[in-house]
Amino acid sequence: MIVSIDNNSGFCFGVTSAIRTAEEELAKGQLFCLGDIVHNGQEVKRLEQLGLETIDYDDLRTLHNVRVLLRAHGEPPSTYHIAHNNGIEIIDATCPVVKKLQERIHKTYIEHRDAQIVIYGKAGHAEVIGLQGQTNNTAIIIENEKDLDKIDFTRDIYLFSQTTKSVEGFRTLIDVIKSRKNGGVFEYHDTICRSVANRVEHLKAFAAEQDLVLFVGGRKSSNAKVLFEHCREANSNTYFIESANEVKEDLSSFNLSPTTKIGICGATSTPQWLMQQVAEALQKLQKQIQKS
Numbered sequence: 242m243i244v245s246i247d248n249n250s251g252f253c254f255g256v257t258s259a260i261r262t263a264e265e266e267l268a269k270g271q272l273f274c275l276g277d278i279v280h281n282g283q284e285v286k287r288l289e290q291l292g293l294e295t296i297d298y299d300d301l302r303t304l305h306n307v308r309v310l311l312r313a314h315g316e317p318p319s320t321y322h323i324a325h326n327n328g329i330e331i332i333d334a335t336c337p338v339v340k341k342l343q344e345r346i347h348k349t350y351i352e353h354r355d356a357q358i359v360i361y362g363k364a365g366h367a368e369v370i371g372l373q374g375q376t377n378n379t380a381i382i383i384e385n386e387k388d389l390d391k392i393d394f395t396r397d398i399y400l401f402s403q404t405t406k407s408v409e410g411f412r413t414l415i416d417v418i419k420s421r422k423n424g425g426v427f428e429y430h431d432t433i434c435r436s437v438a439n440r441v442e443h444l445k446a447f448a449a450e451q452d453l454v455l456f457v458g459g460r461k462s463s464n465a466k467v468l469f470e471h472c473r474e475a476n477s478n479t480y481f482i483e484s485a486n487e488v489k490e491d492l493s494s495f496n497l498s499p500t501t502k503i504g505i506c507g508a509t510s511t512p513q514w515l516m517q518q519v520a521e522a523l524q525k526l527q528k529q530i531q532k533s
């Protein structure tokens with residue numbers, strides 16, 4: 242087998258920086274994290290072994306005088322209020338790209354009180370909750386074209402996007418809104434993070450060169466689901482795995498030979514060490530096959 246790891250896969254700078262912050266702050270003492278620090282169970286487990294305690298909103302309300310890390314996805318203003326009231330020290334690891342987007346949405350909300358702020362994103366996703374919070378939860382969330390009926394097309398519309406949505410989907414949405422618009426302003430802002438969007442073409446090219454692709458990601462990660470689908474489009478022999486333990490299972494039905502090209506890639510929430518573990522598991526498997 243010829244095994245290669247995609248050098249463009251792995252943590253984006255926002256996640257890398259949040260994890261570095263967590264490691265630095267853990268060295269100073271007890272640290273809680275509001276929600277999974279990254280949508281990857283293996284990395285969450287690794288940090289929990291270092292002492293990071295993952296909490297939810299109910300826990301946050303009951304905690305006092307502790308330190309809580311906010312992950313790269315960002316948080317709504319209500320989280321900061323709870324922390325302030327409970328004497329909680331916030332370690333803010335919100336990605337600067339998300340922070341800037343929150344500020345833009347808030348500014349638009351303040352300046353255009355009668356307009357509709359529309360966010361193209363996944364309802365209930367942590368980043369979207371943080372963005373919606375900038376509008377006192379009045380922003381309309383659009384996941385797909387079906388949700389467009391929530392919009393009043395006769396009124397002003399200011400459209401933004403969750404940072405990890407697809408550029409293609411956003412463009413389609415703009416065209417549909419334009420075609421249905423009936424008076425009023427329509428302003429749209431492409432706020433998709435290029436750290437994600439620029440990966441797609443590279444990932445597809447990488448996948449197309451392989452005989453088999455192992456896509457490593459967390460099953461809770463929406464970014465992993467999207468990138469996995471792109472890989473599968475480029476190469477139908479693409480398998481989604483969460484850890485090196487699943488390697489054997491997926492390869493059992495595949496006729497492996499010394500020239501089989503296996504590519505390992507992942508999402509923006511996939512740690513490099515996890516892809517490395519998958520590569521090592523493949524090398525182990527190869528040795529077993531050679532012996533048998």
Ligand code: SF4
Pocket residue numbers: 253254255256313314336337338339404405434435436437509
């Ligand atoms: S995908 Fe982009 S916006 Fe989101 S955390 Fe990573 S760098 Fe920040």
